[in-house]
Amino acid sequence: MAATVKVITKPARTVAEQAYVPAIASGLRLTMGRFFKNTFSSREEGEIVTLMYPEETEAYPERFRGIHRLTQRADGSPRCVACLCCSTACPAQCIHIEAGEYDEEDPRHGYERYPVTFVIDELRCIFCGYCVEACPCDAIRMDTGAHMPPSTSREHFLYDKETLLSLPGRDGSYLTANPRHEPGDATHPGVDRERGH
Ligand code: SF4
Ligand code: SF4
Numbered sequence: 398m399a400a401t402v403k404v405i406t407k408p409a410r411t412v413a414e415q416a417y418v419p420a421i422a423s424g425l426r427l428t429m430g431r432f433f434k435n436t437f438s439s440r441e442e443g444e445i446v447t448l449m450y451p452e453e454t455e456a457y458p459e460r461f462r463g464i465h466r467l468t469q470r471a472d473g474s475p476r477c478v479a480c481l482c483c484s485t486a487c488p489a490q491c492i493h494i495e496a497g498e499y500d501e502e503d504p505r506h507g508y509e510r511y512p513v514t515f516v517i518d519e520l521r522c523i524f525c526g527y528c529v530e531a532c533p534c535d536a537i538r539m540d541t542g543a544h545m546p547p548s549t550s551r552e553h554f555l556y557d558k559e560t561l562l563s564l565p566g567r568d569g570s571y572l573t574a575n576p577r578h579e580p581g582d583a584t585h586p587g588v589d590r591e592r593g594h
Pocket of ligand 1: 483486488489491492517527528529
């Protein structure tokens with residue numbers, strides 16, 4: 398069977414159209430219109446929606462995932478028990494933890510550990526929030542409401558334990574609203590890792 402060819406007639410164009418003059422003039426009119434509007438419009442009346450960052454900032458949404466923080470217990474020590482759940486869940490592998498044992502006289506000895514080293518490479522982090530979801534102790538949060546400040550040094554993006562503990566949440570608190578039952582409390586179940594009960 399013979400193929401059917403559909404012939405399309407090329408539309409005729411004027412000389413001005415072939416020189417793109419009307420299109421260039423239209424583009425320039427739009428650009429210059431925006432330029433004069435942005436230069437002379439009032440920011441206070443809301444005619445311009447851009448911000449003069451960093452002098453001006455806008456509050457992030459309530460559920461914005463910002464820089465991490467390590468939450469504290471009432472005595473200022475980290476809630477973290479160095480279980481490594483967060484570093485295991487982290488798809489970017491940017492959490493480094495070294496666990497340590499509490500001293501023998503500490504009621505937490507034999508029951509839980511603490512992070513001797515806790516470092517997050519915020520430059521590698523993809524801010525997925527998996528670490529927060531994985532933590533069984535509400536010890537790591539991303540509720541600081543702040544993003545990473547810019548820097549030309551990679552070292553500035555390595556947040557160690559002390560830095561993470563020094564960052565408050567958006568409510569200004571270093572703690573969390575979730576209660577924690579410490580060994581020795583009347584509410585503590587009394588489980589002991591060494592004795593197994
Ligand atoms: S937010 Fe995601 S990528 Fe960043 S440290 Fe947590 S788990 Fe890793
Ligand atoms: S922050 Fe939470 S999940 Fe990560 S090691 Fe500490 S207790 Fe475990």
